[in-house]
Structure formats: C-alpha cells, structure tokens
C-alpha cells in the first residue's frame with residue numbers, strides 16, 4: 001500500500017447507491033424501492049446514471065426490513081443477472097437485528113459487504129458493533145473472499161479499523177476501502193472540516209467514499225469530491241433532493257452525483273473499474 005496521499009483519487013469517481021436502507025417506511029416514502037422488482041429496476045436505472053456499486057438492504061412482503069437468507073440469495077442473483085454492479089449486502093441490517101443473523105448475511109455470497117467499525121448512537125437507537133462482532137464478521141469475510149467496505153460513523157471507528165487491520169491482516173481483495181457515514185445523529189457531523197480530519201486519519205493507501213445523512217448530503221458530496229474521495233448517495237441516506245423537494249428516485253441522486261463528479265473532472269467509474277479498484281473478483 002502507498003502513502004496517505006493516495007487517498008486522493010486521481011482516477012474516476014466510484015459512485016455507490018444505497019437505495020433502500022432499513023429505517024424508512026414505504027407508506028411515508030412511496031418512491032422507496034422495497035420489492036425485488038423495484039430494487040432491480042432501481043439498480044438498472046442507477047447503473048445507467050453512473051453507479052458502480054449497490055449497497056443492499058431488503059424488505060419482506062410487508063415492506064419491513066429482513067435478513068432472510070433465501071431472499072438475500074435471490075436478491076444477489078437477480079441483481080447480478082440484471083446489472084454489472086458490485087453487489088454489496090448490508091451486514092448492518094436494522095438496529096433490531098441479531099449478531100447471528102447479521103453474520104449469516106455472508107452466506108448469500110455477495111461480492112462485497114458493509115462492515116461497521118464500532119457502536120454508534122443512531123438517533124434514538126443504538127447501532128451495536130462490539131469488537132467481538134467486528135472481528136468475527138471480518139474473519140468470515142476473509143475466509144469467504146467477500147470484500148468488506150469499512151463503514152465509519154465516528155472517529156473511534158477509524159481507530160478500530162487500524163486495530164482490526166493490525167491484528168487480523170488485510171481484507172479479501174487486498175485493498176482497504178472505507179465509507180465515511182456522516183451526519184447521523186450520534187455520529188460525526190457532516191461537514192467539510194470533519195471530513196478532512198477523518199480522511200487524514202485513514203490507513204495509508206485506503207480509498208474512501210463519503211455520504212451525508214439528511215441535509216448534510218450535498219455538503220458532504222462536494223467536500224468528498226474536493227478532497228479527492230468517492231461518493232455514496234441514495235434514499236437510505238436522504239429523501240430530500242432540495243429544500244421542500246422530495247427525492248423522486250434513487251437514479252436522480254446518482255445522476256446528480258455523476259454530474260458533480262464530471263464537473264470535478266473525475267468521471268463516474270464503470271462497475272468494471274470499480275471492481276478493479278476494490279479488489280472484487282469478476283464472478284459473472
């Protein structure tokens with residue numbers, strides 16, 4: 001791995017779309033993709049708009065978040081058939097999901113998975129990620145060859161990432177890619193000054209994306225591009241496109257990110273380029 005300077009991307013911009021999440025209800029946000037058909041349609045549109053990675057949470061027939069293994073497996077297969085996107089399953093799930101079920105997500109054999117590097121207050125809830133769970137999940141990703149994306153909600157999570165790499169070694173794929181999740185009530189704030197500090201603390205050679213929750217989405221997007229990072233966008237993170245104007249589709253968030261990346265002279269990366277950067281093997 002090269003030095004800290006390489007955290008500034010000189011290539012294109014990797015755009016990850018997080019279309020659904022586990023928190024919002026379809027009744028409150030009708031544009032939210034919750035069925036498999038809606039998710040696949042969304043994925044196709046987002047790939048066309050410039051996404052290379054999809055961060056996936058799924059829902060049951062009642063629209064509630066689920067980690068049902070059969071559904072996850074079907075989802076991975078359907079997304080692979082319909083798109084070239086890197087399929088990254090969430091191992092965060094919902095705050096109510098057990099560690100056991102979150103570990104079992106890997107049995108659906110995705111290309112990649114999220115791996116949150118610490119516990120964080122999450123609005124009125126607590127998103128639990130103790131060290132014992134982090135290490136067990138990480139060791140399973142290494143064994144199964146599933147590429148983790150390190151989700152960092154706060155500075156302590158960055159310290160834990162350093163400890164994880166020092167004690168358990170490099171991830172599947174051999175490359176460290178992080179996602180700064182900013183603006184969660186309870187995590188680090190979503191602003192440029194915090195982003196610059198967080199990026200400086202990342203492991204040497206790591207690449208990174210950033211996402212801002214809610215109204216921090218736009219400032220974090222521009223700060224990430226200015227600092228040479230990659231982008232995550234999607235309705236998991238924000239459902240307001242502009243003041244008083246709800247998001248109508250995930251694809252419009254991806255299109256806005258791709259347009260901003262183009263202005264920054266770092267065009268949206270293709271899924272193939274994303275795979276190469278992340279160390280995700282081509283399983284198609």
Ligand code: KMH
Pocket residue numbers: 021022023090091092093094095114115116122127151
């Ligand atoms: N739904 C949050 C509790 C992840 O996907 O890995 C956790 C989350 C992080 O969304």
Ligand code: ZN
Pocket residue numbers: 018021022055057090092093114236
């Ligand atoms: Zn998520």
